[in-house]
Amino acid sequence: MKIVFVCLGNICRSPTAHGVMEKLVASAGLADRVTIDSAGTGAYHIGELPDARSRAHAAKRGYELAHRARQLTATDIAAFDLVVAMDRQNVRQLRLIAGAPTDKIVLLRSFDPTAPAEAEVPDPWYGGPDGFEEVLDQCERACAGLLAHVGERLRG
Numbered sequence: 001m002k003i004v005f006v007c008l009g010n011i012c013r014s015p016t017a018h019g020v021m022e023k024l025v026a027s028a029g030l031a032d033r034v035t036i037d038s039a040g041t042g043a044y045h046i047g048e049l050p051d052a053r054s055r056a057h058a059a060k061r062g063y064e065l066a067h068r069a070r071q072l073t074a075t076d077i078a079a080f081d082l083v084v085a086m087d088r089q090n091v092r093q094l095r096l097i098a099g100a101p102t103d104k105i106v107l108l109r110s111f112d113p114t115a116p117a118e119a120e121v122p123d124p125w126y127g128g129p130d131g132f133e134e135v136l137d138q139c140e141r142a143c144a145g146l147l148a149h150v151g152e153r154l155r156g
């Protein structure tokens with residue numbers, strides 16, 4: 001199964017979800033059955049490591065974020081089983097890129113049973129340190145739910 005996390009820049013939110021999910025999948029012994037990637041809808045930061053603040057906050061929780069930013073393509077939507085967006089603007093962009101209706105495109109926090117309907121992972125880029133901690137909290141809760149979903153799908 002192949003999962004790609006998507007945000008705007010691919011330097012803050014989606015690489016964080018990518019790192020959190022990769023660790024969960026490895027801990028569950030599913031690394032050989034689940035591929036994790038991330039990408040941005042925008043092209044602003046292609047080739048860059050995640051934001052230094054994202055890396056520092058993630059490192060305190062034991063996640064090493066070493067992804068290099070890339071821009072999502074229509075080919076990705078065909079190639080991945082799940083395209084997991086951080087916010088509703090990402091979802092709108094992804095639907096345009098997909099060009100045809102698909103149920104592969106979902107919001108990350110839809111996998112967190114404690115989150116309200118349509119909840120988003122807010123962009124921490126312009127804010128302070130609390131925003132980066134909040135992104136990590138939201139990614140950890142939602143990725144735990146996503147792992148359960150993945151387990152169900154793998155069992156068929």
Ligand code: 4NP
Pocket residue numbers: 007008009010011012013014044123124125
């Ligand atoms: P991300 O955050 O979408 O979580 O990676 C952003 C980082 C940078 C920009 C936008 C969003 N930017 O426009 O530079």
